[in-house]
Amino acid sequence: MIPGNLTVARNDDDLTSPPTTSWLVEATRTVSYSVSVSRDVFALDNPSLATAGTVGAGETRRRFVVIDKVVHEIYGDQLDRYLRHHDMTTRLCILDATEQQKTLDSATEILHGLDEFGIDRRREPVIAIGGGVLLDLVGLASSLYRRHTPFVRVPTTLIGLVDAGVGVKTGVNFNGQKNRLGTYEAPTTALLDRNFLRSLDRRHLSNGLAEILKIALIKDPELFVRLEESGGVLLDEHMQGATPATELAAREVLRRAVHGMLEELQPNLWETRLERLVDYGHSFSPAIEMAGLPDLLHGEAVCIDMAMTTHIAHRRGLVSDTELGRVMNVMRLLELPVHHVSCTPELLVRALVDTTRHRDGLQRLPLPVGIGDATFVNDVSADELAIAAESVVRAARTVPTGAQ
Ligand SMILES: NC(=O)c1ccc[n+]([C@@H]2O[C@H](COP(=O)([O-])OP(=O)(O)OC[C@H]3O[C@@H](n4cnc5c(N)ncnc54)[C@H](O)[C@@H]3O)[C@@H](O)[C@H]2O)c1
Incomplete structure (x- = not known):
């Protein structure tokens, strides 16, 4: 629900002075998203990921999944098994999501993928799987694509689990400066799975x-x-x-x-x-x-x-x-x-x-x-x-x- 108020101040029925009319637009947007601990998101009997972010408006089984390259190397097979088990048709966008690649170009790569996939943004939340860099990139791309496309975060690093995965900030580095471009865009859901830390280096x-x-x-x-x-x-x-x-x-x-x-x-x-x-x-x-x-x-x-x-x-x-x-x-x-x-x-x-x-x-x-x-x-x-x-x-x- 987006409650709001429109206030009009007018002076255009007084013909002795120039007409002035102004409108003040006030709207409040309610934000709500869930952050849940979910042990083993790729377990076949765990529906959390398959259902994450769906709004119940005739959900589809298509998903655009953006995944960190290293995470894909380690967990790609498990993800693939999980998606097939849940009859999901997906397009994978595998990104080399390093801090040096945290750029507008990488966000644009995601945007091209989203466009080619022809995402139905009311029914097909984007799934982001990776560390803070990947989550920030996908968050930014999702907030830009058609001004807002829902997305689900699956953090795979500890920074992702306790920080980048749970807030609403997105961003990329720009002009040699950290996170200089970005937006505030809440995910629909964040699924926190500590299992990923097994493979994370010390x-x-x-x-x-x-x-x-x-x-x-x-x-x-x-x-x-x-x-x-x-x-x-x-x-x-x-x-x-x-x-x-x-x-x-x-x-x-x-x-x-x-x-x-x-x-x-x-x-x-x-x-x-x-x-x-x-x-x-x-x-x-x-x-x-x-x-x-x-x-x-x-x-x-x-x-x-x-x-x-x-x-x-x-x-x-x-x-x-x-x-x-x-x-x-x-x-x-x-x-x-x-x-x-x-x-x-x-x-x-x-x-x-x-x-x-x-x-x-x-x-x-x-x-x-x-x-x-x-x-x-x-x-x-x-x-x-x-x-x-x-x-x-x-x-x-x-x-x-x-x-x-
Ligand atoms: N949006 C926010 O609120 C917010 C908060 C904190 C940090 N951040 C951003 O997060 C970034 C740092 O995030 P990070 O520390 O997760 O770094 P990262 O995303 O670069 O990931 C670190 C490395 O771990 C690899 N990796 C990821 N998951 C793995 C796994 N499970 N097993 C093995 N390797 C894995 C990645 O490929 C990468 O090489 C910074 O860019 C920072 O600005 C954002």
Whole structure:
């Protein structure tokens, strides 16, 4: 339902003055989408994927499926069996969805495919299977194709499961800048299947754990403790739960991370409020990530940003010595970097200027308060950035003291 209001202000029956009539159009669009944990989406007896995103308006069995090339190499046979079992006629678009390929050209490739397929967009949701890059690309293409074509997300990386797969942002890099073009477009459904993490390499698991750590640091002290206790084993087991205890840990960490993320996104889905806790770790990281390409992954750049801003918070007395030590130890435990050579004082200042412009003239920089809480500041100086970057480098050289 799209409620709305049309207000008219007119002055055109007074012939002594020039006629003026204006209309004010106000409409509100209700957005609703589901995010569900679904273990083994390719199990033949699991109908979730076959029925995902259908609106009950004479559903068809045709689907346009966009899948990451690497994911297709690993899971292509299973997907094929699943689709055949459910009598689905599909067209596969296999994309080399790397960060370097996160471009308008790749989105256009999807658009050409959609057009050739002749999608019936009221009955045939596009299915996107892959990591954050692929999900962002398909989201953008779906929002462009005939202005809106429903799509279903099946994230296959940890970043996808806890972040890129659950919100409404889409995008591509443009002109050397991260996610410079994009839209807000909710999926119809996101199906979260931890099974995919089995084949994800350790570095990409760490990468996703960085976004989970972000949620822990800004709002969930209990999640932080879970990471302290189980971060190592979650990595070792690819979050597959080899024992009942680690299965519970994996479930709980994933559930808390997704819940925390959605709790922050839902009341501010269109980002009209610029003070966003989920921007923690994302003030300097876009510039760091682009400068560090292809060395740095998204979550790694986020962790470098978080390490530096935790040091700023520490110097301001918002984070104690013990808390700083615990945070740095968890970053190490999760095998995340806290510094990169590209992270020079000049780059940090440039990043802050860009972020400030993006946030309508104020820094609105989230800083941690202790562990599990945060505040926003607007007065971080270039000197403070340089000192923090220097302290991170020094801290990174010290021997871990063990979480306390
Ligand atoms: N839209 C959002 O709200 C949002 C949020 C966070 C991140 N992002 C975006 O997400 C991107 C990062 O996502 P990512 O970390 O998932 O990276 P990615 O999509 O590049 O995937 C990482 C690598 O893992 C491979 N892969 C994917 N699934 C696999 C699996 N199950 N097994 C083995 N290999 C697999 C991919 O081929 C790729 O090489 C960035 O571009 C970032 O901007 C978007």
